[in-house]
Amino acid sequence: MPATSRGDTLLNDTAEARSRALNQFLASVELKAYKIAQAGLRHQDDALDAVQDAMLQLARAYSNRPEEEWKPLFYRILENRIRDMQRRRTVRGRVMAWLPFRRDEDEEDVDPIAQAPSPDLPPVARLELDEAMTALDGALEQLPDRQRQAFLLRNLEGLDVAQTAKAMGCSEGSVKTHYFRALQALRQKLGEFEQ
């Protein structure tokens, strides 16, 4: 086999392996990323757009970086995207407030099937779980953005302090502050969670 053809084969194998790794990585984070985006944006389509943009940007700009860097990079991109969309929404809200005939686009229909509880739980446990989910979602919504980010990145995604700091673009000390504050606030609202 000629040297160039062997080299091409090697390159193709490497590219395929990287594509597979990228696919696996994105599959492992997509649901959590969506949940985090939804907690920040409170809008299903916006959350999906934010995750999609973050995936594309990671793939285009950083897919050649070492795989261990992907997770903090991905969440950094996602957090920036969420912040951009929040700012844009604020500006849009101010403009829309001046219009006489406006429709609140942030109100979306709730899909009853999507909201359906897990079928394999007994009714009482299901009810308790539903109530706990509603309470937690409500408490998370009331947290300041940075506290919510720190809490979700550490508690849902499982990033450590250093990775969370990279993802949030701040120091590790700030991450500890935000996380501690988030825990304090959630504990005040959801004291019964401790039982």
Place this chain on the structure above:
Amino acid sequence: MNAGEGDPGRTTQLPSGLEVRSRLILEEGLSRIDAPTRSRLNQARQAAVAAAARPSLLARWLGPMGRQALMPAGAAAVAVLVAVFVLSGGHQLTASVADNPASALDVLDLVTDDDAMNLMEDNDSSFYEWAAAQGDGSTQSGGQAAGGATT
């Protein structure tokens, strides 16, 4: 005080009941994400993977031979830029930042961060005790706290 990260008297950093329970609830929330949303996420992932596999517009335009031909020219251009920067005394501009970049970043982070300023103003000593107790084990506690969530 509840057991957990907020308790400065703790010697081992185990996740608190709040952390464990909220993680379970969040994971249950993930399992309830509906099929259309999962499908859209899957499509977004496939599009991203395809985009990563596609070479950039410039790379496609140049082709492999063009890229090889441009490499020495690019290296020469970078060398010229570095030489110009060094000769023009550019290092003096960065000297003050280079003295203590970490503290400069910390101060900037603190000033731009409302919560951190609030924390300072509140004189919340329990946080500092808790942070000191964490020390180098902070990453471990986070890992333990959330280790079960990683898939």
